[in-house]
Amino acid sequence: MVIMISLISIGTVSLYADPGYDPSVFSPNNVIYDIAISMHMETYNVTNNALLSTHDFIMAGKITLISKRMELGYVAWGAIVEINVTEKDNGTIVSNEYFNVSAPPILAVKENTRYMYLTELIVELLREGFENVDMEELVSRIATNKPYSGFYIYNPFYIDTSVNIGDRIPYGFYNETRDEGVIVYGTVTSEKKLVISGAPYDCWIVNITEAEILEALEPLLGEEDIPEGIEFNLGLFYDKRSGWLVGLDMFGGGTISVDEQENAVVDLNGEMELVNAGTVRIADKTYIDRILGLPAYTSLALDILIIIAIVIIRIRRR
C-alpha cells in the first residue's frame, strides 16, 4: 500500500512540479530525427596559395530515441542509430560505411531536470573497457542498473517551457564530485513559427556561437591555446508548448594553420530535423491522438468519459 501511494504521489508531483517541464519529454519513444552533417576541408600552400588537397566528410542518417523507467524519478534513455559515413579525398570516395547500432536504455534522465546521468553499468564498462565485457554478466546486471550520481550531462533534447527571450540555457557536463565541468550557455534569441518535415511548430530559437564555446573552454585550454579566426553558430529549435527539440541548424568554418607550409580552410554544415515526435506530446497531441489522426486531447477526453460512464453504470445497478 505504501509503495502504491508513493508511486502515485511521485507521479502526480512530477506532473505538476516546477520548473515547467512537459511530463512527456522525460520518456520519449519512437522519436525520430533525420541528421546530416558535412565538412569540407581545403588545404593550401602558404607561400603561393596553391590548392594542395581537399577532404570531405559526410554523415547522414537517422536517430530514434527510446526510453523506459529505470526507477522512481529516473527514466533510462537509449537510441537506435542508423548512420552512413562517407569520406572523400580530392573528390574520390575513400570510405563509405554504414552503422546500425541499437543501444538499450542505459542513460538515466532525472525527471523534472535536464540532468542526464551515466549509469553504474556504463561507468564500469568505461573503466574496464568494452573488449573485456562478459555478456552474460552484463545482461544479468541490466535489471538492477542504477544511475551513477556525481556526473551529469545537460540533456539537449528539451528545455523548460517557461523560458523567455534572453534566458540562458546550459549545455555540457558537470562532475559534482570534482566540482568542475564544461558548461556552454546558449541564449534564447527569438521565437519563430517554423515548418519542419512538413509540420508547423511555434519555436524558441536557442543560439550557441563560437564565443560561448570558447568562453566555456578557456579555463581548460588557457588563453594562448584558444584558436582564432573560427566562426561557429548552432541554432536549436524548441517547440514552445512542450519544450522539445524539433530541429537544429549548424554552420561554421575558418582557417586553421596545419604547419608552417600549409593552411586549411574548413567549412562545416549540419542539420537535424524531427521526423516523428513519437510519444512526446507536441502541440498537446499524444502519440495515440497523432497515430489515429485525432484532434488534441481526444484520447484523454474519451478516457475520462469511459471512467465516468463506468462509475454511473455501477451506481445505477445498485
Added chain:
Amino acid sequence: MTKKSFILGLFTSVIVGIPIAFIYDLIGTFVGVIVGAFVAASKKGGGAVGLLTSPLIYLSPYAIPLLVSYLQGSLDLLSIVLLIGYSLIDVFIIIIAVASLVAGIIFGWIGLRVTEGE
C-alpha cells in the same frame, strides 16, 4: 464476481490505462488498474486484473511505438526483439505488478461493495 465482469475488467483496465500511460506511465498504470478492478468487482478479480494488466499498461508507451515502427518497416526484427526483451528484464516491473495487485484487491472490494449496495 462473474467471469463476464472479470473479462470486462481486464479490457477496461487496458483501454483506460494505455492513453494515460502515454502521458505519464505510473499514473496510467494505476488509473487503469483501479478502474479495471472496480469493473471486475471482487477482491480476487481485482487483484488478477492488477497483476495481469499493469505490466502491459506500464510498458505500452515503450513497446507500442516500437511495434508500430516494426509494422511500418522502419525497424528490423532483431532490434525490436532486443529492445523489448531488454524491457522485460526489470525489477521495477515486479514492484509495479505487486503494487497493482494490492490496488486491484482494494478497488475490487470497493467495486463489490458499490455493486451490492452496502
